[in-house]
Amino acid sequence: MDQNNYKQTKTKRGFNYTYYYSPPAAGSGKPILFFSHGFPSASFLWRKQVAFFQPQGYGIIVPDHLGYGGTDKPTDPKLYVGRGLAEDMTDILDAERVTQVVAIGHDWGSYLVSRFLHYFPQRISACAFFAVGYLAAEGVNTMSLHEQIKQMVGYDALAYQRFFIQPDAAAVIEKNIDSFIHLIYPETPETWRNSLCVDGGARAWIESNKTTALPSYLTPEDKEHLHNVLLSGGLSGPLCWYKASVEEVNLAEDAKLPAAARDIAQPFLYVAFNKDIVALPAFADGSTKKYAKGPVTRKEVDGDHWGVMSHAVELNAILVEWIGGLPGGK
Template sequence: MASLAFPSIAKKVVVQDGTTYGYAVVAPAAADKPVFLLLHGYPSSSYDWRNQIRTLSAAGYGIIVPDLLGYGDTDAPGGVGAYRFKTMSQHMVDILDSEGVSGCIAVGHDWGCGLLSRLVTYIPDRLIGVVFLSLGREINGYETHGYWLWHGTEEAVQDCETHPASVFNLLYPADPEDWKRYFAPVDKAAEYVRTGQLAPLPSWFSLDEYTMRDRILQMNGYRGPLNWYKAAMQGLNLPDEREISEVDKECRVPTLLVVSDQDYVLLADAQSENTKKWAKDLRIEILDCGHWIQLERPDKLQGLLEEFAAEIGNGTS
């Protein structure tokens, strides 16, 4: 939630279809510094980019960091139909327009990469480069997405809102291998949350940060965040995507994929190999950490983002 976590740089805008978005924004310090558009994943908010907001802006880059649909200061429609990628892509255009930004480096993590992959298709002229964290395109060698079946149910909303601490411990584990045991297999995630299991905070997530994140997620609850899964499972994006040509499905802007060797759902090798087929100008970096790259390895990520920005040159803001 931008207004709670970053009150001095928080703004709101009503986009063309009437949806209100909250976001954090800092203008670039100089004309030769591009703007980074940072897109969070599930179950997060703009707050998950707190390290990058601080370090990128300190280095002179511009940043735009929205609470995506269903999260924080942004509207959280109850209907699944609002969560189409094409609709949300236009929302990003409207935010860029409201800030007078014609081109940006867009960075996604987790579900933010799902939205980012559609920005590549729908608005390539607004992107000077793209960075995918954790998620590219994937095939899996063992069961990794069993939790989707639970996330697609109505019961999951109540489960998550009844046991928010268990949801946090499940999704932000101190031991990344917990995802093999409790998150990836069918029925295990629901069992973990419903039984109220708890674990210590990871070393890279302080108690104050946990408290802030919990306050933010409580504002809108889990219906909006889980609607991202439901929209995908119900095929709501398919009508839009059938109209995309094979050429337009390719990523033709410079691309950086940053994956981690301890993410046991979004497997590094699978993400890398499958993204190679899609992105024509691709650099891949594999880090020694779990799923939450921007939280676990913020200094390393900062270096990669600055190198990438230097490699691709300046955007127009």
């Protein structure tokens, strides 16, 4: 991603955000695509989508979310409340005089797109979710669902989150950053089942400084970039996304939402990653069925959690076909 396309703005909440921006080609009539990343990837996650869509004339906005990259990195989980994060996104759009976007989320980026839809639906013309589906503001603490999910899928799918919220987690990860990268971006999905999804497994892996083969989609240069991006700002900010959920900082604000605000009227795309060990398609399918009231498209790719990178060609083809079928899409 061309560093010359990165810009900065200060939001009304007082945070400096860095984001990638490329306007639509003049006269193209093509929409602006808003790509929302999760943990622990920064705007770098979407490099293959930017390389595909920008030359075709689509507008592109890819923020480094709060805690990541060139954006501010507060360490108070209360600052990662969903409405606040959504407000920050509208400030970025306003800085570029963008009225509406097609919003696309992955991992925690899907959570942000969900809150964006809740609080500022008029700014989103259509929405897409990869791996992690739409997350309605239902007032549920994710951690309280651990046992229920374990019973449902047969293993402790969210075990790693109990490590991520520990006071020393950031320091442990920073000390053994290469081991962390190898765990989060494994060559085979089974690495997650055997370590990330075992109580104490993530800590044990990282503290022992264990490494494994990198997947083909993550080059040595990619790994070096991740290493530098994560260590330059540390992990305390990114881990606040998990702590905010556990500390229920969103509940009071989300409780004010009228029930109708949880329903999604916009055209809706969900792409399941069939080998994802954590974000199982069944979870997303349930929320789609319950809340998506407009036209729904469901697709799947045969990748793990990082299908955005490993199956970029296939995913980009799905996305461009779906966008082409939207009102005003090209």
